[in-house]
Amino acid sequence: MVLVTVEVNGSSYQHEVEPRMLLVQYLRETLGLTGTNIGCDTSSCGACTVLLNGESVKSCTLLAVQADGAAIVTIEGLSGPDGALHPVQEAFHQHHALQCGYCTPGMVMAAVSLLAEEGELDERGVREGLEGNLCRCTGYHNIVRAVLACAGDRAPVGEVGAAGAAAS
Amino acid sequence: MTVGAGTFSGTPVRRVEDPDLLRGAGTFVDNLKIDGMLSLSFVRSPIAHATIRSVDVTAAREMPGVVGVYSAADLELPDAPALMALHPAAIRPSLAKGTVNFVGDPVVAVVAETRAAAMDAAELVEIDYEPLGVVVDMEEALDRGSPAQFESLGGNVVIGLRTGSEDPLAGADVVVRGRFENQRVAVVPMEGSAIVVDPTGTDFDLTVHLSCQMPHVARAGLAKLLGMDQERVRVIAPHVGGAFGAKHLSAEGVVASKLALELGRPVKWVETRSENLVAMAHGRGQVQYVELGLRRDGTFVGMRCRMVGDAGGYGGFGGILVLGQTKLMAQGVYHIPAIAFDVAIVTTNTTPMGAYRGAGRPEAAAFVERIVDMAADELGIDPVELRRKNFIRPDEFPLTTVMGADYDSGDYGAALDEVLRLADYDALRREQDERRRRGDRMQLGIGVSTYVEVTGGGAEFSEVEVHDDGTITVKAGTSAHGQGHATAFSQIAADQFGVPIEQIRYVQSDTALVARGRGTGGSRSVQLGGTAVLQTSKLVVERAKELVAELLETAPEDVVVTGDGRLGVAGVPSKALSWGEVARVAAERGAPLLVQHDTERAGSTYPFGAHVAVVEVDMETGRVVPLRHVAVDDCGVIVNPMLVDGQVHGGLASGISQALWEQFLYDDDGNPITSTLAEYAMPSAAELPSFVTAHTETPSPLNDLGAKGIGESATVGSTPAVQNAVVDALSHLGVRHIDMPCTPERVWRAITAAQAGTLPDPWREPRPEMAGFPREGAAGEELERGAESVNL
Structure with missing residues (x-):
């Protein structure tokens, strides 16, 4: 077992974990943060995307021990302290960018990261920027519209609220 | 036929389901700890x-x-x-x-x-x-000597049957023939x-x-x-997390x-x-031998279909779809006076087959629309004109097809007109001509499809109760998994009660809370579950009006739903009771405002539409890029246009993807070679274009909403449009068919063969075993009824 110290959604945690434990398993099983979903076992689908030190990462590509010392934001930590939806979440709602909702947490986190990283975003940029996240319901049409709407309204997007919403 | 005097139905109300899912508060099964x-x-x-x-x-x-x-x-x-x-x-x-x-x-x-x-x-x-011994190929499975899974079957043929006309091509001036593969695909809901x-x-x-x-x-x-x-x-x-039939x-x-x-x-x-x-069960998986007979002027005379359906291991139930919905919809949107439809359903040493978005109907539209395009090429008629010439006309509905489908309503020409207008078809053809004249490396392909499919059928349950705090609980026996029933069905109920949508609590998907139901599949939910909610709400309102009439000393017919959450006397604004007050009195009298109701069994509805796909084909590499997709889908009267377009978008992605990319593959020993998402070609946002969607609204006469299904229509319409577009891009070279998925390799091979003058014949005779099956008897009819009675 290895000791891991991480900050997740603004709160600090320390746990002894198996060296082989994936970050996504740590988040879901140890911290009880089940908003982050698992959609594949080849790092292809992006359902488990979270922010690690501000950048999107598929949390199944990382061992929990590799996240030692990192600051992580999951979907549960994205909304503001007052519970208001983050602008990207709100845009997904307004543009009907989710149906079954399984890919949604990962898709939203990937979009938050993309918007923070890119100065300018057109449709091509959004589509290629979200290439690592799969969705079977929406055909991506409304996801792209939602992210483009955020790109056109840059001001609030860089902020990532850390509500400290960890469940355990 | 309309939903009522309310203000929600027909509008794009944002989903009540979203906030929990957006916050990561989903209740997916793996999140459960006990x-x-x-x-x-x-x-x-x-x-x-x-x-x-x-x-x-x-x-x-x-x-x-x-x-x-x-x-x-x-x-x-x-x-x-x-x-x-x-x-x-x-x-x-x-x-x-x-x-x-x-x-x-x-x-x-x-x-x-x-x-x-x-x-x-x-x-x-x-x-x-x-x-x-292993058999992977469904046509090889026809061989009586192929390694069998069930000794008592004496081979891999589970059902072999010849049905329909004995001589459907008699009187044809021209017969166009094609062998089409409708490949096996994986369903891939994001949650397994x-x-x-x-x-x-x-x-x-x-x-x-x-x-x-x-x-x-x-x-x-x-x-x-x-x-x-x-x-x-x-x-x-x-x-x-998604289901799509599986x-x-x-x-x-x-x-x-x-x-x-x-x-x-x-x-x-x-x-x-x-x-x-x-x-998880795979979908599609048919080899289709299709011959269309026409007169020289393009009038369809008859069609002969010989179909092999793959049931996979143990005879997965999806194998029956070729004899069910594919056969039922073989006539498409056209007059085809005589159709022969022979079927072999076989087991193979592969994943068992089941239902996937469309479940037998995309397979029908695919071969019908492909053979019509081949006929247009053969006769030198524009594919749009050939379709129009053979359409079933709007004044012919309701109509029973030669396949026995009871088409409820339709206006196929209207959908086609609209899609051609939106796509600017003539301008596309001009651009195609220019690119061909210039010999551009990137050639344009324009694909048209006109389709009809079958949805719903049967009955459904609903329960509606008004509580003494004025809130209303609405239940239905359907079970949404992304479609947005909580929003759409609440819209329907809120209109009847004249209350804000927030006052409705929608309950579904729990057998302890919903007395009965048939769930969601076969695009049945709004037309059956939605209609059940509408009818049940009306029954509750009627009962409430009688009570209010008594309390306010007026006649029930003078009681109206005020629209501000109350029931009042028409023309006397001061005399009104809130829903909560009425519910309280009703409960005190021992007859709470609660009604359970099942709709009467309704016939299936037949949504239809027309799609135009535009693709660019790289003549040097064979790569196909979908540039545009314009879809006009008619699902009757629409409750929530935002949700309907969402269903169309997802359906388009699935359909386009089958035409161009997705295929579940095995090697000769039956080893799957696309068994992870790193290998299986499910598209991301980067591969797909934005879509143009529109709707004509031809009401169905079969339910109170006038609604038809929409969950699968766009898949049915889009696949042939895209495949036709790829072939169309190369038609000037003499290419007449490319099987799905139209991968760069296949397209490149077609281009190379065309240039070398060695294009393969798109036709070959099916295996001789197909001729030996018995003609349809009582057993066959029973099987068909079985296939139609289950909503997938």
Whole structure:
């Protein structure tokens, strides 16, 4: 077992974990943060995307021990302290960018990261920027519209609220 | 025919489902934790066809945390559930017995305290297999000598039948022929199969949390298999991460249930993606031999279809779809006076076949629209004009087709006119001409499809209750898993009660809370569940009006729903009671404002539409890029246009993807070679274009909403439009057909062959076994009825 110290959604945690434990398993099983979903076992689908030190990462590509010392934001930590939806979440709602909702947490986190990283975003940029996240319901049409709407309204997007919403 | 005087129906109300899902508060099965819950993992066959010589679980049983390791011999397991039985001989056990029939066939179940312990122990199970002969190709399976899965069938043909006209091509001036592959695809809901079975509750003997589309159907099936009273079983479908026709009670779910009962502890099984790609039923999988007879002027005379349907291992129920919905919809939107439809349904050593978005209808539209395009090429007629010439006309509805489908309503020309206008078809043709004249490397392909499909049918349940705080609980027996019923059905109810949508609480997907239901599938939900909610709401309003009339001393016909949450007397604004007040009085009198109601059985509805696909083909590499897709889909009267367009978008992605990319492949030994998402070509946002969607609204006369299904239509319409576009891009070279998926390799080979003058004939005769099947008799008719009675 290895000791891991991480900050997740603004709160600090320390746990002894198996060296082989994936970050996504740590988040879901140890911290009880089940908003982050698992959609594949080849790092292809992006359902488990979270922010690690501000950048999107598929949390199944990382061992929990590799996240030692990192600051992580999951979907549960994205909304503001007052519970208001983050602008990207709100845009997904307004543009009907989710149906079954399984890919949604990962898709939203990937979009938050993309918007923070890119100065300018057109449709091509959004589509290629979200290439690592799969969705079977929406055909991506409304996801792209939602992210483009955020790109056109840059001001609030860089902020990532850390509500400290960890469940355990 | 309209929804009522309310203000919600017909408007794009934002979803009430969204906030929980956006915040990461989804209730997907794997998120469920119950004290004492065990984890189940399976050891699956790595071989496509083999005898199981021995199973050694000794080492696995000794692993820490392991509770039990079981093969079929250790448990008295019922057979695997099937929505429809193909043949009495084609039975699948829930764990393999004696033989394995496909890679992924579950052989041993491992139960442990944690998922990691179960998976670790599964690695230590040793199974000795004696390989048997393998058949992967569905046409090779027609050979009586091919390695059989069921001795009593004497081969792999489960059903062989000749139906319809004996001489459909008589009188034709021209016959156009094509052999088309409608390839096997994987369903890939983003959440795979998942189940938690809890035998420890007090109110029920078994509480099952199942990622599925039809909780009541699953309950009935599970109770029957386990020999339990279904009233003692509760099935809950929590948030479900997509289903697309494939999420039902599975063999693994039956094993989980049996083990939970045996061990007296909750058991969870959540499949991995790599398991999902071989274990969850696959879809499509037909080889279609189609001959269309025409007169020289383009009038259709008759069509002869000889079809092979792949049922996969054990005879998966999806094999029946060729004889069900594909046959039913073989006439498409056209007058085709005579049709012969011969069918062979075969088992192969592959993943069992099931339903996938469209379930038999995309396969029909694909071959009809492909052969029509080939005929247009042959006769030198624009594909649009050839379609128009043979359309069933709007004044001919209702109409029974030669295939026996009762088309309810339609205006195929209107949808075609609209899609051509939106796509600017003439301008596209001009651009295509210019690119051809210039000899551009990037050639343009323009594909048209006009389609009709079949949705719904049957009855559905709803319950509506007004509470004394003025809130209204609405229930329906359908079970949404992304479609947005909570929003759409609340819109329907809110309009009847004249209340804000927030005042409605929508309940579904739990057999303990909803008395009965047939779930969601076959695009049935709004037209049946929505209609049930509408009718039930009206019954409640009627009852309330009678009570209010008595209380306010007026006639029931003078009581109106005011629109501000009250019931009042027409023309006397001061005399009104709130819904809460009325509910309170009703309850005091012992007759609460609660109505349970089942709609009468309704016939199926027939949505239709027209699509134009525009693709660019790189003449040097064969790469196809979808540039535009314009879809005009007619699903009758629309309750929520935002949700309808969402369904269209998803359907388009699936359909375009089948035409261009997706295919589940096996090698000759039956080893899957696309069994992870790293290999299976499911598209991302980067591969797809934005879509243009529009609708004509031709009401269905068969339900009070005037609605038809929309969940699968765009898949039906888009696949042939895209495939036609790819062929169209190369038609000036003489290319007449390219099979799906139209991969760069296939397209490049077609271009190269055309340039060398060695294009293959798109036709060859089907295997001789097809001619030897009996003509349709009583048995065949029974099978068809079975196929139509289940909503997939």
